[in-house]
Amino acid sequence: MGEDTPSAVELQGLRRDRGERTVLQDVSLRLEEGRTLVVFGPNGAGKTTLLRVLATLLRPHAGTVRVLGRELPGEGWAVRGRIGFLGHEPLLYRDLSGRENLRYHARLHGVGRERVEELLDRVQMVARADDPVRTLSRGMVQRLAVCRAVLHKPELLLLDEPFSNLDPAAARLVEPLVGRAAPATRVVTSHDPAGGLEQADEALGLRAGAVQLQGDASRIDAAEVGALYA
Numbered sequence: 001m002g003e004d005t006p007s008a009v010e011l012q013g014l015r016r017d018r019g020e021r022t023v024l025q026d027v028s029l030r031l032e033e034g035r036t037l038v039v040f041g042p043n044g045a046g047k048t049t050l051l052r053v054l055a056t057l058l059r060p061h062a063g064t065v066r067v068l069g070r071e072l073p074g075e076g077w078a079v080r081g082r083i084g085f086l087g088h089e090p091l092l093y094r095d096l097s098g099r100e101n102l103r104y105h106a107r108l109h110g111v112g113r114e115r116v117e118e119l120l121d122r123v124q125m126v127a128r129a130d131d132p133v134r135t136l137s138r139g140m141v142q143r144l145a146v147c148r149a150v151l152h153k154p155e156l157l158l159l160d161e162p163f164s165n166l167d168p169a170a171a172r173l174v175e176p177l178v179g180r181a182a183p184a185t186r187v188v189t190s191h192d193p194a195g196g197l198e199q200a201d202e203a204l205g206l207r208a209g210a211v212q213l214q215g216d217a218s219r220i221d222a223a224e225v226g227a228l229y230a
Helices: 047-054 096-110 113-122 138-150 168-178 192-198 222-229
Strands: 007-018 021-032 036-040 062-067 068-073 082-086 156-160 185-190 202-207 210-216
Touching: 007 047, 007 185, 021 047, 021 062, 021 185, 021 202, 036 047, 036 192, 047 062, 047 156, 068 082, 082 138, 096 113, 096 138, 113 138, 113 168, 138 156, 138 168, 138 192, 185 192, 192 222, 202 222, 210 222
Parallel strands: 036 185, 036 202, 082 156, 156 185
Antiparallel strands: 007 021, 007 062, 062 068, 202 210
16 A cells, blocks of 8 residues: 555645634644554543544534545535434434334435334344334444444544444444444544554544654554553
8 A cells, every 4th residue: 555545534734723722733634544543541632622623513624634535624515425423322213113213313314214124133133123223232333333333334434432432242243233343434532542553553642632663563552652641
C-alpha cells in the first residue's frame, strides 16, 4: 500500500469549534481504503467530534475533509449512504421492536428484509427481535445498533467504542461485523491502549483536540498511548 492506494479519509488542517472553544485543531491524516485507524484520547479529547465530522453530522470550521473521494460538507449527500455510523446513542426508536427498527432502516437504504433477518440471527437477537427496544438490556440494544450500522454493507465504518456495554460473548458475536474482519475501512475510538493497538493499522492520539500521537500502530507502544490519559 502507498500513495497509489485510494484514500477513504483525508484530512488537512481540520478545525472544529464549539462556541468559543476549539474542539479539534489542525488534524491532518490520510487513511487508505481497507485499513483501520484507531483514535485514542481521554474524555473530551475530540474523538467523538472527529467521527461526527466524518459522518457528515458536523461541519468543519476550517481545513479540508474528504471522505470516500468526496469533499465535506458540500458533497456529504454523495457519501452518507456509504457510511456506517455507530455512536454512543443507538439511533433506534425505543417504542419500536428491534426488527421494526432494522426494517425501517433497511427501507431507507433499499435493503431487503432478508438482510435484517441475517443480522438478527448473527447477533443472536431473533428471540427478542419483536420486543420494544425500551425493554431490552443495554447489551442487547448495542447488538441491534451494530446491526443498524452495518445493515447496508457500508464502505466506511465509523465506530465510537463499538464494544461498550457488551459482555465477552456478545463482543464475539459482533466482532465479525465491526472488528478487524469487517469488509470495510474503519475509524474506531478506544480507551484501551493495548486492545486498541491490536485492532489498528494506524493510530491517532488526541488530547484537548490536538494531535499528540500519530503513525503506524505497529511502531507505537501501549505505554505511549497510555500517557495520553495521565
